[in-house]
Amino acid sequence: MSFLIFLVVFLILNIASFAAYLMDKRKAQKKEWRTKESTLLLFGLVGPFGAVAGMEYARHKTQKAKFKLNYVFLGIHLILIALMFVNGWIHF
Numbered sequence: 001m002s003f004l005i006f007l008v009v010f011l012i013l014n015i016a017s018f019a020a021y022l023m024d025k026r027k028a029q030k031k032e033w034r035t036k037e038s039t040l041l042l043f044g045l046v047g048p049f050g051a052v053a054g055m056e057y058a059r060h061k062t063q064k065a066k067f068k069l070n071y072v073f074l075g076i077h078l079i080l081i082a083l084m085f086v087n088g089w090i091h092f
Helices: 002-029 037-046 050-059 064-085
Strands: none
Touching: 002 037, 002 050, 037 050, 037 064, 050 064
């Protein structure tokens, strides 16, 4: 049961991250008030799959050096997920 809760929370965080990048791109196009870069990076830290997907899909922030951190966050999450499988913390 705890794995299911973890999975649901992780999915919600990644969906929120994806949405944050898309919303910021739309705001940029309309010249509206934007989301702070630190907030977008925080979304990348907690939901890197969504952040990277949002960056690539919207072609937003892909050239800014600090947003390359999202790829690092994604790699860290992949390593942590692999370790959780190897150590038996995640099982079906």
